[in-house]
Amino acid sequence: MSGNVADSAISPTSPTQTIPADLSGQMLELDEDDDLEVFSKDTTNTDGGSFNASMQTSPGSMINQYKFDEEDEEQEPGAKDIFITVDDPESHVTTIETFITYRVLTKTTRGEFDSSEYEVRRRYQDFLWLRGRLEEAHPTLIVHPLPEKFVMKGMVERFNDDFIETRRRALHRFLDRVADHPILSCNEDFRVFLSAQAWELTSHKKQGPGFLTRMGETVRAVAASVRGVKNRPEEFNSIQEYVEAFSQKMTSLDRITQRITKEEKEYLEELKEYAPTYTLWSGSEEELAEPLKGMANSLDRCYQETEEQGRQLSDCLAPALHEYVLCSETLKAVLRRRDNIQAELEAKNEALATKRADRDAEPRERGVVWQSLLGKNPEEARQLKQQRLAGEIDELKEEIDKMEDRVEWANNALKGDWGRWQRSMRSDLKEAFLSTAQKNVDYYEKCLAVWESFLLSMRAEVSEVDQRAGDS
Amino acid sequence: MADAEREDAAETDTPNASDTQEKNTNITIQRISFNAQFWKQMAEDGSTLLKRMEITVAEAEKRTGKKAVNMQETYTVYLLETRPSAAVNEGQSVAPDALWRRYSEFELLRNYLLVTYPFIVVPPLPEKRAEFVWHKLSADNMDPDFVERRRVGLENFLLRVASHPVMSSDGIFYHFLTQERGWKEVVYETGFQAKAESRLRALNATFRVKNPDKRFMEMKHYSDELQSITSQLLRARARVADRLYGVYKVHGNYGRVFSEWSAIEKEMGDGLQSAGHHMDAYAASIDDILEEEEHYADQIKEYLFFSEALRAVCRKHELSQYELETESLDLASKKQQRDELATGTMRTFSFKGMTTKLFGQETADQREARLKLLEEQIVEGEETVREKTTECEEHVCSGWVDIQRFKEQKDRDLREAFINYAFMQMSMCRKGIQMWTNAKECFSKM
Numbered sequence: 001m002s003g004n005v006a007d008s009a010i011s012p013t014s015p016t017q018t019i020p021a022d023l024s025g026q027m028l029e030l031d032e033d034d035d036l037e038v039f040s041k042d043t044t045n046t047d048g049g050s051f052n053a054s055m056q057t058s059p060g061s062m063i064n065q066y067k068f069d070e071e072d073e074e075q076e077p078g079a080k081d082i083f084i085t086v087d088d089p090e091s092h093v094t095t096i097e098t099f100i101t102y103r104v105l106t107k108t109t110r111g112e113f114d115s116s117e118y119e120v121r122r123r124y125q126d127f128l129w130l131r132g133r134l135e136e137a138h139p140t141l142i143v144h145p146l147p148e149k150f151v152m153k154g155m156v157e158r159f160n161d162d163f164i165e166t167r168r169r170a171l172h173r174f175l176d177r178v179a180d181h182p183i184l185s186c187n188e189d190f191r192v193f194l195s196a197q198a199w200e201l202t203s204h205k206k207q208g209p210g211f212l213t214r215m216g217e218t219v220r221a222v223a224a225s226v227r228g229v230k231n232r233p234e235e236f237n238s239i240q241e242y243v244e245a246f247s248q249k250m251t252s253l254d255r256i257t258q259r260i261t262k263e264e265k266e267y268l269e270e271l272k273e274y275a276p277t278y279t280l281w282s283g284s285e286e287e288l289a290e291p292l293k294g295m296a297n298s299l300d301r302c303y304q305e306t307e308e309q310g311r312q313l314s315d316c317l318a319p320a321l322h323e324y325v326l327c328s329e330t331l332k333a334v335l336r337r338r339d340n341i342q343a344e345l346e347a348k349n350e351a352l353a354t355k356r357a358d359r360d361a362e363p364r365e366r367g368v369v370w371q372s373l374l375g376k377n378p379e380e381a382r383q384l385k386q387q388r389l390a391g392e393i394d395e396l397k398e399e400i401d402k403m404e405d406r407v408e409w410a411n412n413a414l415k416g417d418w419g420r421w422q423r424s425m426r427s428d429l430k431e432a433f434l435s436t437a438q439k440n441v442d443y444y445e446k447c448l449a450v451w452e453s454f455l456l457s458m459r460a461e462v463s464e465v466d467q468r469a470g471d472s
Numbered sequence: 473m474a475d476a477e478r479e480d481a482a483e484t485d486t487p488n489a490s491d492t493q494e495k496n497t498n499i500t501i502q503r504i505s506f507n508a509q510f511w512k513q514m515a516e517d518g519s520t521l522l523k524r525m526e527i528t529v530a531e532a533e534k535r536t537g538k539k540a541v542n543m544q545e546t547y548t549v550y551l552l553e554t555r556p557s558a559a560v561n562e563g564q565s566v567a568p569d570a571l572w573r574r575y576s577e578f579e580l581l582r583n584y585l586l587v588t589y590p591f592i593v594v595p596p597l598p599e600k601r602a603e604f605v606w607h608k609l610s611a612d613n614m615d616p617d618f619v620e621r622r623r624v625g626l627e628n629f630l631l632r633v634a635s636h637p638v639m640s641s642d643g644i645f646y647h648f649l650t651q652e653r654g655w656k657e658v659v660y661e662t663g664f665q666a667k668a669e670s671r672l673r674a675l676n677a678t679f680r681v682k683n684p685d686k687r688f689m690e691m692k693h694y695s696d697e698l699q700s701i702t703s704q705l706l707r708a709r710a711r712v713a714d715r716l717y718g719v720y721k722v723h724g725n726y727g728r729v730f731s732e733w734s735a736i737e738k739e740m741g742d743g744l745q746s747a748g749h750h751m752d753a754y755a756a757s758i759d760d761i762l763e764e765e766e767h768y769a770d771q772i773k774e775y776l777f778f779s780e781a782l783r784a785v786c787r788k789h790e791l792s793q794y795e796l797e798t799e800s801l802d803l804a805s806k807k808q809q810r811d812e813l814a815t816g817t818m819r820t821f822s823f824k825g826m827t828t829k830l831f832g833q834e835t836a837d838q839r840e841a842r843l844k845l846l847e848e849q850i851v852e853g854e855e856t857v858r859e860k861t862t863e864c865e866e867h868v869c870s871g872w873v874d875i876q877r878f879k880e881q882k883d884r885d886l887r888e889a890f891i892n893y894a895f896m897q898m899s900m901c902r903k904g905i906q907m908w909t910n911a912k913e914c915f916s917k918m
Contacts, residue, residue, distance in 0.1 A: 242736055249733040256725045263722055267715035274708035277701060284697045287883040291890050298894070426740055430918040433747070437912035444904035451894045451901070458891055 082108040082179040084194070086172035089164050090121070099123050102168060104175070106194045112186070118195045124149075126193065127171055129205055133189040134178065139337040140414040141184060142421045144177035145326035146170065166319055173323070177424075183413075220344065229339040230346050233411070239418060240335055247328030254321045257313065264310045268303065275299035290461055298454045302447050309443040312436065320432035324425065331421075334414060341410045345403040352396045359389040526555040527634055527649065529627035530570070532619045548619055549574050550626055554649050571652035575600070578626055581648050584659050585639060586781075587667040590788040591871035592639060593878040595632035596777030598625025604706040604769065617763065621770055628774070638874075674791045675784060681794045685868055691875055692786035695779045702776040706769060713762050724755030743918035750911040757907065761900050768896065771889040775882060782878065785871050792867050796860040803853035810846040813839065 088103040101121040108116060127146055134143045147170035178184045192204050232240075275296050282292035531551040536544055553568035578597055585594050602618050630649070633639045644662065647655055730748030734741040 245736045246733075249729055249736075252729045253726070253733075256722060256729065259725075260719060260722050263715065263718040267712065267719055270708065270711040270715050274705075274712045277705040277708055281701045281705065284694060284701065288886055291887055295890055295893070298897075302897075426918065430740075430743075430915060433915040433918070434912060437908045437915055440908040441905055441912065444901040444908065448898055448901035448905070451897045455891065455894050455898075458887070458894075 080180070081110055082106065082185060084172070084175045084179055086168055086175060089168055099125075100164060102171060104194065108194075112191055113195060115195070120194065120197065120201075122193070124167070124171075126201065127174065130178075130189060130193045131174070134184055134187055135333075137187060137189070138183065138413065139341070140334055140410040140417075141181070142327075142330060142334055142414075142417045143184065144174050145323060145330050146174055148326070166315075170319065170323065181420075223347070227343050227347060229343045232339065232342070235415070236335065236338065236411075239331075239414075243328060243331045243335065247325070247332070250321060250325045250328055254318070254325050257318045257321055261310060261314050261318065264306065264313070268306055268310070271299065271303050271306070275303065291458060294454050294457050298450050301450045305443055305446045305450075309439055312439040316439075317432050317436045320428060324429065327421075327425070338410050338414050341403075342407050345400065345407050348396060348400050348403055352393065352400060355389055355393050355396065359386060359393065525634065525649075526553075526557050526568070527627070527630050528553045528568075529623050529630065530568075532623050533572075534614070546614070547574055548614075548622075550623055552630075552649065569650065571650075573648070573652075575622070575626075577648070577656070578629065580656065580659060581645065582629075583668055584644055584662065584664045585633070585642070586784070587664045587671055588642070588644075588662075589639060590671070591785060591867050592636070592874045593778065593781045593785055594639075595629050596774060596781060597629055598622045598770070599773065599777075604703075604710045604773070617766075621766060624767075625770065625774075637877075675787050679790075679794050681790050682797055684790055684793050687872065688786045688789045688868070692783055692790075695783040695786065698779040698782070699776060702772055702779065706772055706776065709765075709769060709772075713765060717758055717762060720758035721755050723751050727752035727755065740918045743914050743916070746917075747911050747914035750907055750914060754904075754907045754911075757903050761896075761903070764896050764899075765893075768889060768893045771885065771892075775886065778878070778882070782875070785875065789864075789867055789871060792860070792864040796857070796864045799853065799857050799860050803850065803857055806846055806850050806853055810843065810850060813843050813846065 083106070085105045086102050087105070089100050090103075092099055092101060101123045104118075104120050104122050106113075106118040106120075124146075131143055131146055134141075147167045178187075178190055184190065189204075192201060196204060278292045278296035278299065282289040282296070285292060529550050530553050532548050533551070534546055535549050536546050549572040551570055552573050553570045555566055555568040575597075582594060582597055585592075598621065602615070633642075633645055634649075639645060644655075644659055647658060727748040727750075730744045730751060734744035734748065737744060
């Protein structure tokens with residue numbers, strides 16, 4: 001069927017999201033601030049440091065935390081003990097920048113909070129900081145994504161009310177997800193975020209591991225990622241495959257939804273021109289004036305209903321799909337980080353094997369020659385070397401032990417959270433599609449009523465006309 | 473039996489010939505199932521052809537033929553079937569009589585009617601080329617949907633003529649319905665073409681009328697408005713249809729992606745897959761919906777074209793009135809000339825008068841001759857004015873009657889069109905409700 005819509009040729013757009021790669025949290029960020037509203041470069045470095053204090057506790061004790069029981073997975077409905085709202089966007093103007101803060105209201109019964117209610121104001125930058133810290137503390141947990149910064153494609157105005165509202169909702173969802181998470185909700189930075197006043201938060205942000213420590217972590221991580229993981233467990237392979245495919249589907253659905261919104265807008269524009277022609281016509285007619293006005297009226301009402309239906313699409317379905325596009329990127333990052341941790345372990349194992357081989361190897365000519373050049377007894381030299389190697393091997397073994405724990409704990413964390421994520425994905429998207437379908441049903445029912453009442457009025461007119469004819 | 477009827481037919485003359493020229497031509501109409509009784513009956517109870525006869529344009533077919541040397545053309549012919557209603561009502565299974573006509577023959581028929589009945593708002597033909605197309609329809613005259621809608625339009629045209637109190641008894645029209653060959657020649661023999669040309673010229677000419685009938689002037693103004701507003705409406709509707717098509721069709725992509733997505737999901741798979749099917753169905757449903765809406769567009773279009781016919785009747789009045797006024801003026805001027813000549817005064821301008829002044833007085837004989845000429849011209853002129861007056865009055869009278877008839881028909885038809893439109897919209901809404909309810913059910917199983 002020819003038409004101006006090609007079914008499969010939705011033009012691909014370049015990704016607009018700028019989700020930091022898994023390394024960015026560990027690297028020093030001196031590039032542009034992520035905060036939409038800032039005109040100038042923010043000179044304070046607000047990005048979080050590396051793994052926080054919770055890493056120092058015994059890995060063994062942490063493992064149990066990550067072994068989720070399927071039934072205990074979700075908190076029982078009655079067990080929700082943190083309630084957060086995000087509202088009241090306000091604009092702040094200073095000499096260097098203009099930005100928006102949101103009020104974050106918390107009500108909680110948790111012990112680690114000093115009080116049961118908090119009211120603070122936070123800006124987008126603060127949310128970014130929090131998320132960064134959560135990801136660093138728990139590299140293989142799935143942390144809900146934040147709304148993106150400025151989206152060029154939609155030509156959204158920066159201080160546009162709709163944009164702010166969409167962002168506010170997404171920020172709320174983010175905090176809700178963190179609060180629902182059994183592990184993330186216990187995070188210290190999270191507590192500070194919810195409860196600290198502005199200056200307290202600023203000083204808290206400045207704490208954390210120093211520059212050198214972070215650089216060291218970064219170098220190791222880069223090395224690991226360059227090396228790549230060699231023996232990824234099968235279950236993570238299948239998760240990887242799933243994530244790839246899921247990401248594609250979400251991106252497609254997001255694009256399709258945006259396209260529908262666009263088409264609907266254009267439909268509304270044409271409808272706006274169409275309805276008045278009936279009104280215009282009614283001015284030239286006598287008998288037909290009422291029916292024509294009725295037509296114009298009905299079309300107008302349908303216009304309004306269509307507008308409302310479109311709003312549902314862009315307020316509810318589009319953001320939900322878009323969030324899961326962002327989630328896909330988060331998942332990919334989590335899988336990468338898990339891989340990197342395993343890669344580090346594999347690297348250490350290889351180092352160990354090399355050293356062992358070294359130790360067990362026959363003494364080599366060259367080594368002895370060097371030692372003798374340095375004036376040492378070959379036998380002594382060999383013994384020294386063996387000692388050194390033994391020391392190094394022991395050290396490595398210890399490190400490997402720790403790393404193995406770390407890998408196991410990372411894997412379990414991911415596995416546990418994976419199930420959790422799938423469930424909430426299913427529930428979220430099901431909800432979004434259901435409400436969209438319901439809205440569409442409502443829309444058509446309303447339009448049906450409009451035309452039914454038009455028909456009724458036409459029938460009423462006929463009987464009126466008959467009456468008049470009968471009287472005359 | 474058919475032969476006997478034919479014999480019967482050969483004896484009778486052309487039915488109810490209002491056209492005197494037809495009476496003089498020797499036509500053998502191939503009467504297949506009707507006899508003179510038919511026409512007598514109609515004349516008696518004042519019913520129109522349609523009450524006695526079933527007319528359908530049943531099919532359309534493509535033909536190729538030679539237009540000129542080395543040029544082949546493809547054209548469409550339409551099957552015209554007729555059947556006596558009486559027979560059908562009595563339950564007899566009568567095979568319809570049939571002949572083939574092409575669009576150009578319909579055009580010829582209509583032109584004949586326009587010329588022969590200038591006081592009637594002659595129904596329009598369906599458009600020659602597809603206008604007000606939106607994306608889906610091709611502007612191709614060979615497109616089957618277009619041909620189908622044209623078939624309906626042609627049938628509609630015939631039915632309107634056949635139900636008209638005056639036109640339905642026209643012999644040429646009847647001939648068109650019943651005899652395939654030789655019809656063209658018969659039409660041309662009526663000499664209507666000469667009239668057609670002068671009519672066209674008159675329609676397009678500009679002239680100022682002093683005392684037109686106000687009602688006709690209002691009607692003319694109305695016809696302009698009607699034409700303008702209906703074409704605006706049709707254009708806007710086409711654009712809306714185009715956009716609506718886009719909205720529905722994009723949903724088809726949901727179907728495709730849901731299907732692909734369901735492949736990687738376990739619990740959600742079934743729900744997604746079946747939801748996808750409903751999305752496909754939703755996207756496909758717009759084709760039928762818009763095709764149906766084309767019928768509404770055709771109804772409005774008919775009145776777009778009707779407005780032209782209405783305008784023509786008003787213009788004809790203007791022309792008649794103008795001619796009458798011109799003749800009257802001319803007559804008055806001649807009378808004045810005669811008076812002046814008779815009394816010797818010269819107030820009106822005449823060439824003879826001028827030349828007399830310049831070259832000297834004319835003789836008594838010359839004056840006498842001139843007076844006589846003028847008297848003759850005055851007599852002729854008075855006759856002409858009488859004729860024109862009658863013509864004008866008749867046109868006003870019968871024209872106004874038909875305009876009233878047209879007005880009532882228009883109000884009825886358009887009311888019905890709007891009601892149909894409402895039904896169409898409701899049907900579309902119901903389909904939407906069903907599809908999305910189904911989709912909702914599938915989503916709930918996700």
